[in-house]
Every structure is written in C-alpha cells, then in structure tokens.
Amino acid sequence: MADTNQNIAVGQINPLDQSSLQKGDESNILKNIVSNETGENQNILEDAPEIDQTLLEEIEPPKSILLLILKICFGVFCAAGVASLAFFGSQLTAKLDFITSRFDLPNISNELSSTNNEIINLQTSINLNRFLHLKGVLDEFGYIGDDFLTNYEISNSQTVSSTDRAESKADLVKLRAQLKDNFLEARGLISENIAAPLIDINFQDTAQLDVLFIDKLKSAINEKATLLAKSTDEKAKRDHRNYTQILSLISNKELKKSMISTDLDSLSDKELYEFVKKLNTLVVNDITTIEKIKEKRIRWSDIINEIDLTTMAVDSQYNEDFYDELGGIRYTGYDFDTEKRSISIVGETKRFDTNNFTMIANLIDAINKSNLFENADMRSLSKSGSLADGYVAIVKLTFKLQEGKNSAQPADESLEIDALPDFVNN
Amino acid sequence: MQLKTYGLLCLILLISMGFYSYKNWNEYALAKEGVKQNANFIEVLRKQDTEVKTTYESKVTYFSQLQREISKNLEMIFPTKDDYTSLTRQLDAFEENLSKKSDLFEVSNIDFQTPQVKDNSSVLPFKMSIRSSKENFTKFLHMVESSGALNSNIRLMDISSIKLNFENSSEESDANDLISFTVYINAYFQK
Numbered sequence: 001m002a003d004t005n006q007n008i009a010v011g012q013i014n015p016l017d018q019s020s021l022q023k024g025d026e027s028n029i030l031k032n033i034v035s036n037e038t039g040e041n042q043n044i045l046e047d048a049p050e051i052d053q054t055l056l057e058e059i060e061p062p063k064s065i066l067l068l069i070l071k072i073c074f075g076v077f078c079a080a081g082v083a084s085l086a087f088f089g090s091q092l093t094a095k096l097d098f099i100t101s102r103f104d105l106p107n108i109s110n111e112l113s114s115t116n117n118e119i120i121n122l123q124t125s126i127n128l129n130r131f132l133h134l135k136g137v138l139d140e141f142g143y144i145g146d147d148f149l150t151n152y153e154i155s156n157s158q159t160v161s162s163t164d165r166a167e168s169k170a171d172l173v174k175l176r177a178q179l180k181d182n183f184l185e186a187r188g189l190i191s192e193n194i195a196a197p198l199i200d201i202n203f204q205d206t207a208q209l210d211v212l213f214i215d216k217l218k219s220a221i222n223e224k225a226t227l228l229a230k231s232t233d234e235k236a237k238r239d240h241r242n243y244t245q246i247l248s249l250i251s252n253k254e255l256k257k258s259m260i261s262t263d264l265d266s267l268s269d270k271e272l273y274e275f276v277k278k279l280n281t282l283v284v285n286d287i288t289t290i291e292k293i294k295e296k297r298i299r300w301s302d303i304i305n306e307i308d309l310t311t312m313a314v315d316s317q318y319n320e321d322f323y324d325e326l327g328g329i330r331y332t333g334y335d336f337d338t339e340k341r342s343i344s345i346v347g348e349t350k351r352f353d354t355n356n357f358t359m360i361a362n363l364i365d366a367i368n369k370s371n372l373f374e375n376a377d378m379r380s381l382s383k384s385g386s387l388a389d390g391y392v393a394i395v396k397l398t399f400k401l402q403e404g405k406n407s408a409q410p411a412d413e414s415l416e417i418d419a420l421p422d423f424v425n426n
Numbered sequence: 427m428q429l430k431t432y433g434l435l436c437l438i439l440l441i442s443m444g445f446y447s448y449k450n451w452n453e454y455a456l457a458k459e460g461v462k463q464n465a466n467f468i469e470v471l472r473k474q475d476t477e478v479k480t481t482y483e484s485k486v487t488y489f490s491q492l493q494r495e496i497s498k499n500l501e502m503i504f505p506t507k508d509d510y511t512s513l514t515r516q517l518d519a520f521e522e523n524l525s526k527k528s529d530l531f532e533v534s535n536i537d538f539q540t541p542q543v544k545d546n547s548s549v550l551p552f553k554m555s556i557r558s559s560k561e562n563f564t565k566f567l568h569m570v571e572s573s574g575a576l577n578s579n580i581r582l583m584d585i586s587s588i589k590l591n592f593e594n595s596s597e598e599s600d601a602n603d604l605i606s607f608t609v610y611i612n613a614y615f616q617k
Contacts, residue, residue, distance in 0.1 A: 070429060070432035071432055074432055074435055077436055077443060078439065080443060081442075088453075092457070108461060109457055112464065116464065118464075119464060126474055126478050129475075129478045130482075132486075139493060143495075143576060146576045147575070147576065150577075150578075154572070159564055160568060287496065287500075289547060290574050293574070294574055298584075299567075330592075332591060332592050334588065335589050335590070338586050
C-alpha cells in the first residue's frame with residue numbers, strides 16, 4: 001500500500017521534474033565515477049577556453065562601417081545637393097543674384113542674356129544703316145525711273161516727232177544701265193536677313209526672330225524721328241521724312257519679293273517700264289506720290305491719234321482735204337471726259353452714193369474693235385442731200401475708254417513705230 | 427534597419443540630385459557654349475556694323491545732294507501751295523514758245539477755280555480757252571501729258587476734260603487746221 005502510495009506519488013510528479021530528478025541522479029552518478037577514479041579532485045576536461053574579444057571586434061565592426069559609409073554618403077550627397085542647387089541656382093536663375101553680385105561672381109544665364117542683347121543692338125544698328133542706305137538707293141531708282149518712264153512714253157508715242165523718239169530711245173539705253181546698277185545695289189541690301197540668330201529658347205522660330213528685330217528697328221527709327229519731329233531746319237525735316245518713309249520699307253515683303261525675283265537684264269523696255277511703275281506703287285517716297293498721279297493720267301494725244309487711225313480704216317481719204325470733192329468723214333468736235341472715261345465725237349459723213357449709214361456703221365464697228373475703245377453706239381441715223389450734191393449724214397458717237405487703258409502703248413515691242421506709214425508718224 | 431533607411435535615403439538623394447544636376451548641367455553647358463558662340467558672333471557683327479556704316483556714310487553726302495535736287499524739282503512740279511502765279515507764268519511762257527503767225531496758239535482765257543483736297547494731294551482746277559493749229563494742239567497735249575517729270579520743271583497736271591471744235595474750213599484753206607478748244611486741267615500741289 002505504501003509502494004502503491006509511493007508509485008501514486010511518483011506517478012503524480014511532473015514529467016519535467018521527473019526528468020530533472022533523473023538528471024540529478026545521473027550527475028550524481030557521474031560525479032561519483034569521477035571522484036572514485038581520480039580521487040585527487042582532478043578535472044577530466046580542461047578549463048573552458050577564453051573567448052578572444054579582439055576576434056569579436058573584427059567580426060562585429062563591418063556592420064557599423066557600412067552604416068558609417070552610408071551615413072557619410074548621405075552627408076556627402078546632401079552637401080553635394082545643396083552645392084548643386086546653389087550652383088545651378090546662381091548660374092541659371094536670378095534667385096541668388098543678391099549673393100553673386102556681391103561677390104562679383106558670373107551668372108551664365110545673365111551673360112547669355114547680355115550677349116544676346118548685344119547681338120540685338122548690333123544687328124539693329126546694321127539694319128538701321130542698311131535701310132537708310134536702301135532708302136537712298138530707292139530714291140535714286142525712283143528718280144532715274146521717272147526719267148525712264150517719261151522717255152519710254154515718248155519713244156513709244158505715235159504722235160511725237162521721229163527726232164524726239166530717237167532721242168528718247170537713246171536715253172533709254174543709258175537710263176537702263178543706271179537703273180540696273182541701282183537695282184542690283186538695292187536688291188543686295190533688301191535681300192539681307194533682318195534677323196540675327198539668337199541662343200534663346202523663346203526665339204527658336206525664324207518668324208518670331210523677324211518680329212523681334214523688325215520691332216527693334218522700328219523703335220530705333222521712331223526714336224530718331226521723334227528727335228527731329230519738331231525741328232524747323234530743312235535737313236532735319238528731310239531726315240525726319242526719310243525716317244518715316246523707311247518705316248514702310250521694313251517688312252515690305254512684296255517689295256522684297258519683287259526685287260529678288262526680278263532679273264533686270266531679261267526685261268524688255270516695256271517690262272522694265274511696268275516694273276518701275278510697280279515699284280513706285282510699293283515704295284513710299286516723295287516721288288511715288290507724283291508717280292501715282294501720273295499713272296492715272298490719260299494720254300489724250302494717243303486717244304485722238306487712235307480715233308484718227310480708226311477713222312482712216314473706214315475712210316482712206318480722212319484728213320486729206322478731199323472731203324468736199326470725194327466725200328468721207330469729217331469731225332467738227334470732240335468731247336473728252338477723264339473722270340467718266342467717255343468720248344463724244346461729232347461730225348458728218350458725205351457720200352456721193354447713198355451709203356452714208358453703212359459708213360457710220362463701219363465706223364461704229366471699227367471703234368468697238370479698237371484695243372482702246374468700247375461701247376460705241378449710235379442708234380438714230382439720218383441724212384440729207386442728193387446724189388448730185390452728195391448726201392450728208394450727221395455722226396454723233398459716244399463711247400468709252402476701256403478700263404486700264406490710258407494710252408496706246410504698243411502691245412508688241414518688235415513693232416517699230418518709225419516703220420509705220422507717214423500719216424501715222426505725222 | 428538603420429542601414430536600410432540610410433541606404434534608401436542615399437539612393438533617393440542620389441537619383442534626385444543626379445537628375446536635377448544632369449538636367450541643369452545640360453542647360454548650363456548649352457548656356458556656356460552659347461556665350462562662347464555669341465562672343466564670336468558679336469565680333470563678326472561689330473565688323474559688319476562698321477562696314478555697313480562706312481558704306482552708308484560714304485554715300486550719305488550723295489544721297490543728301492540727290493534728295494535736295496529731288497526736293498528742289500518737286501518744289502517746281504509739285505509745290506507745297508497752289509502757286510497759281512508761277513503756273514500762269516509757265517503757261518504764258520509755253521504759249522509764247524508755240525505761238526507763231528503761221529502756227530497759231532492763242533490762250534484767250536485762264537480761269538482758276540477753288541483748290542480741292544484729294545487723297546494724297548491737293549488740286550487746283552482751272553479752265554483754258556485756246557485757239558490753236560492742230561500741230562500746236564498736239565504739242566500742248568504732250569506738254570500736259572509729260573508734265574511733272576522730275577527733270578522737266580513743268581508743274582504736274584492732268585486733263586480733266588476737253589471740248590474741242592474744228593473750225594469750218596470752207597472759206598479759208600489756212601484755217602483748215604485750226605482748233606478751238608476749252609480744256610479743264612487739274613494742277614497738283616502737296617496736301
């Protein structure tokens with residue numbers, strides 16, 4: 001019963017306690033064995049080795065060095081970042097100008113801007129002198145051109161004497177050579193670029209650059225013109241007029257295009273005459289105002305001559321003083337109106353047959369076929385007389401000058417006026 | 427843990443600083459190159475400016491003379507006021523020049539009217555009554571048609587209208603060429 005109780009008691013012990021108890025028993029056994037065998041209190045195993053702390057030091061530090069390196073790197077990167085910000089901030093922006101200016105440090109952005117401004121100023125100065133030069137050359141071109149226009153009109157007029165025509169033709173040759181020199185000089189000046197390249201992100205487009213330099217040039221000219229505006233001195237007045245007229249030359253694309261695309265050598269006299277007139281419409285100077293007035297003028301001598309020629313086509317004896325004997329057409333009056341571009345002619349036809357009306361009808365058709373006239377009209381016809389004395393019919397014709405035809409310029413230059421019959425050349 | 431944090435911070439800093447620096451360095455390098463190029467270009471422009479100025483200045487005297495000549499001629503052909511007295515003298519001189527016993531040119535009347543202002547100029551309208559031979563009539567037309575040429579010194583004019591009558595030739599054979607005409611002319615002057 002006591003064993004049973006002991007077993008029960010044993011059975012009630014915690015297995016872990018039981019194990020430790022067993023271990024205690026085993027250690028006691030080992031202790032006894034050792035003590036019995038040596039008997040001199042000697043240890044079987046040597047003393048436990050001492051740990052070399054220096055070795056540990058060698059093992060542990062790598063972890064802290066990396067961290068240190070990272071910390072150093074972090075510090076360096078921070079410093080470099082600040083330096084980078086400071087450097088680029090001072091070079092590319094104006095935010096640190098208060099420091100850089102104090103220490104007289106350069107700012108590359110300011111330097112670029114400053115050199116760009118210098119380029120703009122220099123190019124504007126070049127443009128100003130170039131346009132002043134161009135204005136002078138175009139004035140000369142207009143002056144010589146005026147002479148060329150006058151001589152061309154005389155040399156092609158059917159009503160001036162052959163001597164005057166010959167003189168004008170000779171002058172045309174000299175004037176053409178002068179015009180050519182002048183034209184080439186003007187073309188060289190106007191074909192130069194008005195803009196200079198700038199290293200600036202805002203002016204990468206050529207059109208924007210052109211606008212910038214045109215504005216700068218206009219400002220420079222206006223500035224000079226303003227200084228002279230109130231002056232009473234003749235030269236100052238002339239210079240002021242020059243400056244204001246130059247403004248119309250700047251950005252005159254049509255003028256530039258016309259000058260660049262024209263080969264003066266290849267132009268006939270007639271084409272050169274038209275070209276000079278065209279330039280007069282594109283350029284503004286003292287001469288162009290009067291050229292515009294001249295352009296609208298009608299050469300009535302040419303018109304009268306054309307009426308005579310047209311009449312001769314119908315009446316071969318016209319103007320030959322055979323009217324009373326042989327009949328024909330005779331005018332008693334003309335009425336010309338420049339504003340309405342209308343012409344009225346009054347006269348009579350005399351026939352020793354009965355065909356007066358046919359003659360008038362032929363005259364109407366001849367006038368309408370002319371290169372200068374249109375709308376000739378006469379719808380009421382009457383005649384009187386007899387076969388013996390001849391029939392007389394009144395002519396009362398009204399017609400118009402064709403639009404844009406103010407003179408009888410020869411359509412074909414190969415047509416030599418001197419080669420025309422005497423009655424045409426007077 | 428600390429190691430990773432620092433590593434990450436370093437990486438972020440390196441990337442952001444690298445990107446910022448790279449971007450700005452390009453801009454800086456471009457600007458620096460630009461300044462260098464501009465400096466060279468400025469030298470070229472300075473030379474060009476001097477050349478252009480010298481070329482213009484070598485001609486400025488000639489241009490001034492030419493302008494004075496043009497202004498002087500313009501004063502004759504396109505005066506600043508109506509200047510009808512000078513025009514009258516000019517017309518009288520023309521009549522004197524043409525008129526011969528055998529070749530008639532008689533101005534019987536000149537009637538100046540009120541000046542008018544047009545777009546770019548002013549106009550002095552006037553009327554003339556003339557009796558003339560046919561040849562002189564044509565010369566008169568030529569004179570008006572070529573007026574205003576800068577070298578001619580003849581006042582700029584144009585014909586507004588002409589009313590013309592051929593005189594009856596039945597009695598006098600010499601009178602065959604005679605024309606009586608009334609011409610309305612515009613003489614121009616500056617606005």
